[in-house]
Amino acid sequence: MDRELNGAMRSVSINSAQQNGHNSAVGGGGRDETDRVGVAPGAAALSGAPAATTKLGATSTATSAGKTTAAAATTTNSTHSNSNSSPQQIALLSAAEKTKMVHELCQQLLLTDEQVQELCYRILHELRRGLAKDTHPKANVKCFVTYVQDLPNGNERGKFLALDLGGTNFRVLLIHLQENNDFQMESRIYAIPQHIMIGSGTQLFDHIAECLSNFMSEHNVYKERLPLGFTFSFPLRQLGLTKGLLETWTKGFNCAGVVNEDVVQLLKDAIARRGDVQIDVCAILNDTTGTLMSCAWKNHNCKIGLIVGTGANACYMERVEEAELFEAEDPRKKHVLINTEWGAFGDNGALDFVRTEFDRDIDVHSINPGKQTFEKMISGMYMGELVRLVLVKMTQAGILFNGQDSEVLNTRGLFFTKYVSEIEADEPGNFTNCRLVLEELGLTNASDSDCANVRYICECVSKRAAHLVSAGIATLINKMDEPTVTVGVDGSVYRFHPKFHNLMVEKISQLIKPGITFDLMLSEDGSGRGAALVAAVACREDILNSKK
Ligand code: BGC
Numbered sequence: 001m002d003r004e005l006n007g008a009m010r011s012v013s014i015n016s017a018q019q020n021g022h023n024s025a026v027g028g029g030g031r032d033e034t035d036r037v038g039v040a041p042g043a044a045a046l047s048g049a050p051a052a053t054t055k056l057g058a059t060s061t062a063t064s065a066g067k068t069t070a071a072a073a074t075t076t077n078s079t080h081s082n083s084n085s086s087p088q089q090i091a092l093l094s095a096a097e098k099t100k101m102v103h104e105l106c107q108q109l110l111l112t113d114e115q116v117q118e119l120c121y122r123i124l125h126e127l128r129r130g131l132a133k134d135t136h137p138k139a140n141v142k143c144f145v146t147y148v149q150d151l152p153n154g155n156e157r158g159k160f161l162a163l164d165l166g167g168t169n170f171r172v173l174l175i176h177l178q179e180n181n182d183f184q185m186e187s188r189i190y191a192i193p194q195h196i197m198i199g200s201g202t203q204l205f206d207h208i209a210e211c212l213s214n215f216m217s218e219h220n221v222y223k224e225r226l227p228l229g230f231t232f233s234f235p236l237r238q239l240g241l242t243k244g245l246l247e248t249w250t251k252g253f254n255c256a257g258v259v260n261e262d263v264v265q266l267l268k269d270a271i272a273r274r275g276d277v278q279i280d281v282c283a284i285l286n287d288t289t290g291t292l293m294s295c296a297w298k299n300h301n302c303k304i305g306l307i308v309g310t311g312a313n314a315c316y317m318e319r320v321e322e323a324e325l326f327e328a329e330d331p332r333k334k335h336v337l338i339n340t341e342w343g344a345f346g347d348n349g350a351l352d353f354v355r356t357e358f359d360r361d362i363d364v365h366s367i368n369p370g371k372q373t374f375e376k377m378i379s380g381m382y383m384g385e386l387v388r389l390v391l392v393k394m395t396q397a398g399i400l401f402n403g404q405d406s407e408v409l410n411t412r413g414l415f416f417t418k419y420v421s422e423i424e425a426d427e428p429g430n431f432t433n434c435r436l437v438l439e440e441l442g443l444t445n446a447s448d449s450d451c452a453n454v455r456y457i458c459e460c461v462s463k464r465a466a467h468l469v470s471a472g473i474a475t476l477i478n479k480m481d482e483p484t485v486t487v488g489v490d491g492s493v494y495r496f497h498p499k500f501h502n503l504m505v506e507k508i509s510q511l512i513k514p515g516i517t518f519d520l521m522l523s524e525d526g527s528g529r530g531a532a533l534v535a536a537v538a539c540r541e542d543i544l545n546s547k548k
Contacts, residue, residue, distance in 0.1 A: 087398030095449035098399050102453040105394065108356045109460040111467050113510075115354055119471040120511060122350045124479060127340060133324040140347045141340055145326040146289055146315065147241045148337040151296040152533045154181060161216075161226045161279060162531035163208065163267075165192075166233025166251065166287060166311070170208070172215040174226075175532035181298055187528060188215055198367075201258035205270035213277045225278040227539055229531030232263055233287040233311065235341045241283050241538055250343060250372050251311045251381055282535035286339045287490070288315035290530020291523040295488030297533055299521060302486040304476055307526075308469055308500065309491025311372075312379040315339045316476045342472055343375030351377070358389040365412065374472075378465040380417040380493045388415035390457050400450050406442030415441065420458045421497045431455070465493070466503035473504070474511030477518055485516070490523040 090098070111119075129135040130143030162173040173187040190211040196203050216222045234253070236244035239262075246258050258266065264284050271277060285293075292305030292315055303317040318338045320328050326336050345351065351373050362376050362385055363369050376382045392409060394400045408414050419440075422433040431451035438446045438454070446454070477485050494500050501520060508518060523530070 087396060087403045090398035091403045095447065099449060099453055099456075101397075101399050102394060102456060105399075106390070106457060106460040109358075109390075109464050111354060111464055116467055116471050116507070116511065119351075119354070119468065120475045120478075123342065123345060123472055123475045126342075126345055126350065127475070127479065130340070131318070131322055131324060131338070136325060140344045140350075141342050142235060142237075142247065142344070143323075144236060144238055144247075144339045144341060145323055146285065146337040146339050147238055147326075148283075148285070148289055148293075148534060148537075149330070149333045149335060150537050151300065151302075152293055152537055154297060156297075156533060156536035158536060158539070159221075159224075159226055160532035160535050161212070161221075161228040162231060162528050162535070163212065163228065164231040164233075164287070164527040164531065165208065166231070166253075170211065171528065172212055173528040173532070174215070174219050174221065175529055177532060177536060183529060183532075185525070185528060186219060188218070196255075197252060198254045199256070201255045201261070201266060202270070204255045204258070205266045206273065208267065209270035209274050209277075212271070212279070213274055216277050222277060225280055227282040227535045228279045229290075229533075229535035230264065230267060230281060230284045231287050231290050231527040231531045232284055233307070233313075233527070235344070236263065236284065236286065236339070238284070238339075241534075242281055244284050247341075248368070248371065250368065250375065251379075252367055254367055282538045283531070285531060285534045286313065286315060287527045287530075288313050288339060289337060289534060290528070291488045291490045291526030292337065292530070293533040293537075294523050294526040294530040295486065295521050297529075299486050299488075301484050302488045302521065303480060303482065304473065304485060304487040305523075305526065306469070306473060306487055306489045306494075307491040308378065308380075308465070308489070308494040310379060310381045312343050312375045312469065312491075313340065314342055314472060314476060316480060318480075340472075340476075343372045343379075345472075346373030346377075347371055358386050358393075361389055362386060374468065378468050378493075380491070382417075383420055383461060383465060383493065384415040384417035385413060386461050387420055387458055388412075390461070391415070391454065394453075394457075400453060401443055401446055404443075404445060408441045409443060417493065418496065420462055421493075423455050423458045424462065425498045426455065462493075462497055462500065463503055466500050467507050470504050470507035470511065474508045477508070477512050477516060481513070481516075483516060485518045487518060487520050488523045488526065489520050490526045495522070 090101070093101075123141075126139065126141040127143060129139035130141045136142070156177050157179070158177055160175050160177070162175060164171040164173065169189040170192045171187050171189050173185060176184040178184065192204075192207065196207050232244070234250055235247035237247050238244040242264050243262055244264065245260050246263055248259060249255065264281050268281065271279060287307050288305040290305070291307060292302055295302040295305070305315045307313050315337055317335045320326060320334055320336055323336050323338060328336070346355075347370060355373070355377070359373075359377055362382050363373065366376065388409065391400060392405065395403060395405045395409065397403075419437045423437055426433045431448060434451045434454055435446065438444070438451070473487060504520060512518065
């Protein structure tokens, strides 16, 4: 099936590349291969950059070094002499020629400065549509109000339970917030079996309640009624701090009967069905909110929370008057936290000008086709698979591994995202990790040049992800327009990829307004401790209100 599909993809892209022959040369601004003349035979034929890329790239006549030039595009276009070379013929080319082909084919994955700038405009436009009352119903980037208005002040104390659903694992945590920004935390990870991830909502919440009850008895808090923060990392239309309707599932979950339901109520019902434990749900929150809160506990400039993990999303502090859907109760509070749910950016076609055949392939084979377009270009759930698709295409074309593939390479989902980080963690010129990964994939005949090319492909995919995230963060920073902003960040891709942080710092610095300073702060377990903090702040407010 995969082989057939890839065969079909290849013939489709050969046709589109012949129509838009200069695509492969115009997509690569900001890189050090400005003069890519003399493309290796077959390279242009295999490049499948989308037509709209051509439009943007072709109209750009950048001048500085490393940017696209129309001349380079024309020259490349005129060298398709041998676009019908067979994989066998390509396999016989020299290592240098194959490397050139890899670089050409990867052009579609590199974003020019102009494209990144355009992305910023489009993200801002979509954020505004999400925030405004009249455009919100049809907006893709929903900009949900979180009802969080108060950041922690460092005085939060006490024992809290937290549930964390929606990352790589489901966790239950017991957190004790103490003096001097100190805290103790015990947690346990529970598996969510695949059949529950796509089963019924009742099964899911019964499973969560069972894990919670087991955890409480193991940690001797079975008899206590503790406040609980529920980190539920899916798009949630919040109606209050303890009420939220699921908009749609993401990240491989698809439990029946939960969309449009109040998730807090489903949790309470499941706990009541068991009847053995008592809890007090003080807050439901997104993992981006938890991340922001856990950083803000120490750093009061933290006004953005970002996750680049299994999924991708950001939240930020917005002025109350901009958040048209928020009915403010306390006129003294000038800001409210907005969960952008920007993973859905592009679901209306706004990203088509930079999407590639690999992105379309990922989407078509996903559990939620047509949804979470931005997320599918960025997050850990998809990054490894994107690399795998590029590798498969190049191997079948004879460019990599002398055209010899393997069953694992040809199987969906078996190139794990952690491989990308591992491969890029090798010192330049050293391929120790790369060879280990290739061995796991059953590819034992890789040359050094193959390894260098595999690494380059990983770099293109991860760099594109970092640049897409940076466009989003820079847009938020510019929109907030405050002199200094700290961005709290968490998620496996950001945490474990060796260059993601630096790539982001570099790109965001290029994109933000002069005079604004920012920094990226790694969150210490935002989903857990952040949940406790949101619950704690909510309790603090309740106590204050009851004293009024
Ligand atoms: C969800 C977000 C979440 C993000 C990161 C996305 O799929 O829609 O709510 O914040 O993943 O976990």
